[in-house]
Amino acid sequence: MSSAKPVVLTGDRTTGPLHLGHYVGSLRARVALQHTTQQFLLLADTQAMTDNVGRHRKVTDNVIEVALDYLAAGIDPGLSTIFIQSQVPELAELTQYLLNLVTVSRLERNPTIKDEIRLRGFERDIPAGFLTYPVSQAGDITAFKATLVPVGDDQLPMIEQTNELVRKFNSAVERQVLVECEAVLSPVTRLPGIDGKAKMSKSLNNAIPLGASADEIKKAVNRMYTDPQHLRVDDPGQVEGNVVFAFLDAFDTEPATLEELKAHYRRGGLADSVLKRRLNDHLQALLEPIRQRRQQFSMDRGEVLNILRQGTERARQVSGQTMSEVKAALGLNYFG
Amino acid sequence: MSSAKPVVLTGDRTTGPLHLGHYVGSLRARVALQHTTQQFLLLADTQAMTDNVGRHRKVTDNVIEVALDYLAAGIDPGLSTIFIQSQVPELAELTQYLLNLVTVSRLERNPTIKDEIRLRGFERDIPAGFLTYPVSQAGDITAFKATLVPVGDDQLPMIEQTNELVRKFNSAVERQVLVECEAVLSPVTRLPGIDGKAKMSKSLNNAIPLGASADEIKKAVNRMYTDPQHLRVDDPGQVEGNVVFAFLDAFDTEPATLEELKAHYRRGGLADSVLKRRLNDHLQALLEPIRQRRQQFSMDRGEVLNILRQGTERARQVSGQTMSEVKAALGLNYFG
Numbered sequence: 001m002s003s004a005k006p007v008v009l010t011g012d013r014t015t016g017p018l019h020l021g022h023y024v025g026s027l028r029a030r031v032a033l034q035h036t037t038q039q040f041l042l043l044a045d046t047q048a049m050t051d052n053v054g055r056h057r058k059v060t061d062n063v064i065e066v067a068l069d070y071l072a073a074g075i076d077p078g079l080s081t082i083f084i085q086s087q088v089p090e091l092a093e094l095t096q097y098l099l100n101l102v103t104v105s106r107l108e109r110n111p112t113i114k115d116e117i118r119l120r121g122f123e124r125d126i127p128a129g130f131l132t133y134p135v136s137q138a139g140d141i142t143a144f145k146a147t148l149v150p151v152g153d154d155q156l157p158m159i160e161q162t163n164e165l166v167r168k169f170n171s172a173v174e175r176q177v178l179v180e181c182e183a184v185l186s187p188v189t190r191l192p193g194i195d196g197k198a199k200m201s202k203s204l205n206n207a208i209p210l211g212a213s214a215d216e217i218k219k220a221v222n223r224m225y226t227d228p229q230h231l232r233v234d235d236p237g238q239v240e241g242n243v244v245f246a247f248l249d250a251f252d253t254e255p256a257t258l259e260e261l262k263a264h265y266r267r268g269g270l271a272d273s274v275l276k277r278r279l280n281d282h283l284q285a286l287l288e289p290i291r292q293r294r295q296q297f298s299m300d301r302g303e304v305l306n307i308l309r310q311g312t313e314r315a316r317q318v319s320g321q322t323m324s325e326v327k328a329a330l331g332l333n334y335f336g
Numbered sequence: 337m338s339s340a341k342p343v344v345l346t347g348d349r350t351t352g353p354l355h356l357g358h359y360v361g362s363l364r365a366r367v368a369l370q371h372t373t374q375q376f377l378l379l380a381d382t383q384a385m386t387d388n389v390g391r392h393r394k395v396t397d398n399v400i401e402v403a404l405d406y407l408a409a410g411i412d413p414g415l416s417t418i419f420i421q422s423q424v425p426e427l428a429e430l431t432q433y434l435l436n437l438v439t440v441s442r443l444e445r446n447p448t449i450k451d452e453i454r455l456r457g458f459e460r461d462i463p464a465g466f467l468t469y470p471v472s473q474a475g476d477i478t479a480f481k482a483t484l485v486p487v488g489d490d491q492l493p494m495i496e497q498t499n500e501l502v503r504k505f506n507s508a509v510e511r512q513v514l515v516e517c518e519a520v521l522s523p524v525t526r527l528p529g530i531d532g533k534a535k536m537s538k539s540l541n542n543a544i545p546l547g548a549s550a551d552e553i554k555k556a557v558n559r560m561y562t563d564p565q566h567l568r569v570d571d572p573g574q575v576e577g578n579v580v581f582a583f584l585d586a587f588d589t590e591p592a593t594l595e596e597l598k599a600h601y602r603r604g605g606l607a608d609s610v611l612k613r614r615l616n617d618h619l620q621a622l623l624e625p626i627r628q629r630r631q632q633f634s635m636d637r638g639e640v641l642n643i644l645r646q647g648t649e650r651a652r653q654v655s656g657q658t659m660s661e662v663k664a665a666l667g668l669n670y671f672g
Contacts, residue, residue, distance in 0.1 A: 045668065050436050054508045060667035086668045092428040096472075099465035100386050104440070107464055128443055128468055129435035135464065136432075172390045309671055331396030332381065332422045335645055 008033055009146035009181075011042025011085075014062040015052065018069040019207035020283075021191040021200030024250045026150055027073045027210075029186065033150070034079040040144050040315060041070060043308075046085045046092075047136060050129040051120060067304055069210045072294035077307045083315035084308055085140070090319040094326060095139035099132060101168040102161070107131050112157045138162040142169075143319035145179040152186055159183040173329035178322075191250055196225035196243050211294045214284060221247075221280045226272045236268040244275045251282045344369055345482035345517075347378025347421075350398040351388065354405040355543035356619075357527040357536030360586045362486055363409045363546075365522065369486070370415040376480050376651060377406060379644075382421045382428075383472060386465040387456060403640055405546045408630035413643045419651035420644055421476070426655040430662060431475035435468060437504040438497070443467050448493045474498040478505075479655035481515040488522055495519040509665035514658075527586055532561035532579050547630045550620060557583075557616045562608045572604040580611045587618045 010030060012018065018027065033039055043066055048059040063084055070082055085091060107113065113134060117126055134157075141149055141162050149159055159181060166178040192198060193206025200207045208220045224244050230237035239245045239262045252258045261278075264270040297304055327333050346366060348354065354363065369375055379402055384395040399420060406418055421427060443449065449470060453462055470493075477485055477498050485495060495517060502514040528534060529542025536543045544556045560580050566573035575581045575598045588594045597614075600606040633640055663669050 046432060049433065049666070053436050056509070056666045056668075060670070063670060084670060086663070087670070089425040089429045092432045093425045096382060096428045096431070096465070097385065099468065100389050100463050102464050103461045104464050104467050105461065125439045125441065127436050128438050128440050128471065129432070131440050132435065132464055132468065173392070305670065327422070330385070330392045332392075334396070334399060334420060334423070334641065 005036065005038045006148045007144055007146045008037045008039040008148045008150065008184075009042065009141050009144050010039070010150045011044050011140075012066050013044045013048040014059055014066050015048050016058075016062055016202040017065040017209050017211060018073075019200055019202060019209045021193075021207060022069070023073060023210060024191045025152065025186050027069070027075075029150060029184075030080070031074040034076060037148065039080040040146070040318075041075065041080050041082045041311075042140055043067060043082065043084045044140075047133055049086075050127060050133050050136075053127070063308075064301065064304060067308055068294050068297050071297050071304065071307070072210060072290045074290075074293075077311060081311045081314050081318075082308060083311040087312045088143075088315050088319055090316060090323045091136070091139050091143055093323055094143050094319070095132075095136045097326065097330065098135050098138055098142075098165050098169065101165050101172070102135060104131075106161075107134065110134055110157050110161060112155060115154070134158050134161045135165070138165045141181055142166060142178045143322050144315075145322060146181050147179060148184050149181050150184040150186060152190070156183055169326075175329050177325050177329045192243055192246050194220050194224045194243060196241070208283070208287075210287065210290055212287060213291070214288070217283050217287060218280055221276050221283065224276065224279075226275070230265075230272065233271045234268050237265040237270065237272075239265055244272065244279055247279050248275065248282070251279070251286060253282065341372065341374045342484045343480055343482045344373045344375040344484045344486065344520075345378065345477050345480050346375070346486045347380050347476075348402050349380045349384040350395055350402050351384050352394075352398055352538040353401040353545050353547060354409075355536055355538060355545045357529075357543060358405075359409060359546060360527045361488065361522050363406070363411075365486060365520075366416070367410040370412060373484065375416040376482065376654075377411065377416050377418045377647075378476055379403060379418065379420045380476075383469055386463060386469050386472075389463070399644075400637065400640060403644055404630050404633050407633050407640065407643070408546060408626045410626075410629075413647060417647045417650050417654075418644060419647040423648045424479075424651050424655055426652060426659045427472070427475050427479055429659055430479050430655070431468075431472045433662065433666065434471050434474055434478075434501050434505065437501050437508070438471060440467075442497075443470065446470055446493050446497060448491060451490070470494050470497045471501070474501045477517055478502060478514045479658050480651075481658060482517050483515060484520050485517050486520040486522060488526070492519055505662075511665050513661050513665045528579055528582050530556050530560045530579060532577070544619070546623065546626055548623060549627070550624070553619050553623060554616055557612050557619065560612065560615075562611070566601075566608065569607045570604045573601040573606065573608075575601060580608065580615055583615050584611070584618070587615070587622060589618065 010026065030039065043063050045059050045063055049056060052059050067082060075082065113131065137158055138161060151159060163180045166180050169178050170176050191200050193200045193204055195206040197204060197206055208217060226242050226244050227238040245262065248258055261270065346362065366375065379399050381395050381399055385392060388395050403418060411418065449467065473494055474497060487495060499516045502516050505514050506512050527536050529536045529540055530544065531542040533540060533542055544553060562578050562580050563574040581598065584594055597606065
């Protein structure tokens with residue numbers, strides 16, 4: 001990997017296997033990015049622990065599941081570095097110093113944190129580790145001197161917070177040690193759940209996992225919401241808010257045909273079942289090789305652990321180099 | 337060192353050389369404790385950074401100064417483990433997990449933190465690293481499974497917070513991994529400054545450093561406040577609030593004689609100069625060997641660094657063992 005390539009840091013909380021929403025929102029882009037960038041893929045078990053106290057087994061059991069999803073989706077460990085956050089103590093070290101550079105009230109004003117606090121019902125009882133996790137994310141990003149960070153638009157405040165910390169750190173040590181990063185916004189809008197809810201999520205039971213069987217895919221497509229007013233085939237149907245069309249927008253490989261289908265649906269005469277069959281065909285074609293690779297890797301967990309061990313070693317090397325520079329800048333290099 | 341001995345964790349923020357207040361408040365007791373306990377002495381540079389952003393050089397330059405004070409005062413590196421906080425990443429790691437077990441509002445209620453926030457004028461602009469430093473202290477204590485922690489009574493809330501975190505952690509992992517600790521209250525009350533202010537402190541310019549020269553000691557004793565009403569030798573004098581008597585209480589080796597002197601002073605006829613000469617003699621006798629040892633070590637900084645390197649290695653071994661247990665309990669031992 002050439003150091004002239006941009007450095008990408010991205011990853012996932014390890015709270016469950018990945019699904020089609022992850023594929024469209026990030027994984028597909030990562031498979032492409034690994035050819036043009038130096039990409040670090042973080043299995044964020046430590047971060048997942050911040051709001052999963054007592055459910056740590058769920059977090060650690062899913063580390064290998066997410067790794068399997070990465071490999072199955074086409075992440076090549078020869079091109080991307082897949083590593084486990086908790087096994088890189090340098091990240092905790094760097095975070096510790098960044099924590100001195102941000103005030104509690106600044107963290108409380110972070111819109112993403114505000115939303116998540118509401119979502120999780122924490123109110124005044126926010127775990128300190130949860131309030132400070134944007135600092136931990138900044139630690140992850142800056143430890144690798146990442147220049148590009150793929151995010152959803154709801155995560156832009158995290159990037160802003162990270163760059164604030166970079167400027168504060170460099171100014172405090174009067175040296176350019178840490179590097180500012182840029183958000184790469186996902187080009188595709190978020191995939192809805194098969195029930196039409198805004199977000200696909202395992203916990204909402206409206207997701208199609210990447211490892212889904214042919215039968216599970218078919219059943220999920222059949223369960224999908226279309227237009228509730230489209231009762232007879234001849235009725236005009238609505239394309240907007242129609243889950244099947246949202247999926248076809250994300251997965252159909254023939255955009256011109258898709259536009260024709262939309263027009264036909266709008267004027268009436270096109271059955272939901274025809275669309276669902278088309279979507280099912282596309283999803284089966286996409287997911288079959290993913291499922292097969294996942295099964296292959298799944299049968300050789302030792303090899304997956306090996307990939308993670310090597311990735312983690314490389315992550316420690318790179319972040320260790322940054323920590324050496326951070327410590328030297330702070331005068332913490334007592335032993336030379 | 338036998339593991340049957342109680343484990344002591346104590347230390348100092350490295351913001352300046354130590355003074356007589358430290359000697360009376362903690363250092364003297366540590367020199368005794370090292371014979372009956374397994375004592376870890378923390379040079380708390382990371383903690384000192386939490387409210388010294390941009391003044392990191394002051395913090396790191398004083399690491400060796402405090403180490404010199406330890407060695408000069410009689411800390412034996414063969415009996416006690418002296419180590420540098422920033423060089424033990426295990427402490428940052430453990431702290432990271434403990435942060436998930438305490439709420440922001442609980443930290444804000446900590447009376448010590450409340451006082452210090454007022455003292456430093458932070459108000460709403462508290463650095464996150466400062467608010468969370470009691471968790472970092474809990475990390476330091478529990479990483480060594482310390483059972484005894486020498487503290488002033490103003491620090492009892494820290495011990496309470498630590499034991500709360502120990503119970504929460506052990507309960508979350510359903511295993512006894514971390515160990516509760518007990519406060520050892522310093523038997524001697526706090527030494528006042530030579531100007532009579534409640535606290536001896538370098539920044540208040542009312543301290544006698546452990547490395548003070550014979551002349552500096554004499555001048556400091558002469559500057560000491562006595563009883564402002566004791567204008568003529570024959571006048572009755574006040575013992576309470578009299579700085580010279582506060583010092584004699586801490587350093588006079590003949591308690592019976594000291595009681596006679598107090599009685600004499602109260603009824604009148606005892607000159608301040610007599611008391612000051614007596615105190616000067618005691619301080620010179622105490623500090624001369626300390627100063628000499630300090631100068632000797634100071635001439636061989638390579639040896640001091642060696643002692644710190646060895647101590648830090650041992651600290652990493654012990655805290656690394658605890659971190660292995662912590663990670664195993666959380667299921668974070670992916671690589672066996």
